[in-house]
Amino acid sequence: MLEELNNWITAHPISTNILKYLVWILLVFILITWLRKALKKNLPNNTVKYKTQKAVEIIGYILVVLVTITYFTGSIKDFGLAVGLLTAGITITLQEIILSIAGSFYIFFVKVYKPGDRIEINGIKGDVIDIDSIYTTMMEIGEWISSDNYSGRIVKLSNAFVFKGPVYNYSQDFPFVWDEFNLPIRYGSDIELAKSIVISIAQERLSEYVQASLADWKEVVSKYYIEDAQVDPTLAITLTDNWIQLNLRYIVDYKKRRFTKNILHQEIGKKIEETKGKVLLASATFEIVKIPTVDWNNVDKQEDSLK
Structure with missing residues (x-):
């Protein structure tokens, strides 16, 4: 039996080499699968567990490439030549996949974003829930849903898009955003009272975000070439044709924009009602400057002349 097997191997060297190569690749995949399951089972922290799973996946790809090159070239010295020939042959047909794989390495090493970040890329906004090699x-945000709420759709986007346009990251380095609240006040209202209501509620409800953002903002200023900015709530007044507009600008956690604006609406509206007419909210109005008069005598004369 062994003699027949040896004779077959001697008579079919190419087939034998291919089978040996496939066995090696199979062993690599078995090893990687076993290692991923063992790490997933024994690591308690979800973040560490996720990162190790991705690291093992990348190591598996590298091992497959090394086994392929060393097996068919016979030496690791031919690595550069083999990679060059391989790349020249498949660049045109697999350029999008190659760019996606390069994008995954770029995302990982440059830390463009990570799972859990809220980003906007290629016009799609959402929370990153997974990053693989392609x-x-x-989890999409917006579209037919107002504000920063989930639409319920899961979007898969090629990693190649990190090279094709801007990537907006809402949570990296500085997990806060500036938002605005506009309040129209009727002319004749007590403006100073209205200002004090808005400022007092803003200071009370937004102080938590202000304090939490101070340290992060200092790190951003020291890390990037950027001017320092005010994180405390600020109020500006604009006179329009119909009302006096109070514009409140404030900082808030990027995941709590809608919740915070709802709280501001409720509490400011309640305080304005308690002023008993001293402060009134405005709405679009139209003023009739002059109503033209009609001379009915001339109308009657014109009707008689027509008869």
Whole structure:
């Protein structure tokens, strides 16, 4: 039996080499699968567990490439030549996949974003829930849903898009955003009272975000070439044709924009009602400057002349 097997191997060297190569690749995949399961089972922290799973996946790809090159070239010295020939042959047909794989390495090493970040890329906004060697998976935000709420759609986006346009990250380095609240006040209202209501509620409700953002903002200023900015709530007044507009600008956690604006609406509206008419909210109005008069005698004369 062994003699027949040896004779077959001697008679079919190419087939034998291919089978040996496939066995090696199979062993690599078995090893990687076993290692991923063992790490997933024994690591308690979800963040560490996720990162190790991705690291093992990348190591598996590298091992497959090394086994392929060393097996068919016979030496690791031919690595550069083999990679060059391989790349020249498949660049045109697999350029999008190659760019996606390069994008995954770029995302990982440059830390463009990570799972849990809220980003906007290629016109799609959402929370990153997974990053693999080809795709970034996001839980979509917006579209037919108002404000920063989930639409319920899971979006898979090619990693190649990190090279094709801007990537907006809402949570990296500085997990806060500036938002605005506009309040129209009727002319004749007590403006100073209205200002004090808005400022007092803003200071009370937004102080938590202000304090939490101070340290992060200092790090951003020291890390990037950027001017220092005011994180405390600020109020500006604009006179319009119909009302006096109070514009409140404030900082808020990027995940709590809608909730915070709802609280401001409720509490400011309640305080304005308690002023008993001293402060009134405005709405669009139209003023009739002059109503033209009609001379009915001339109308009657014109009607008689026509008869």
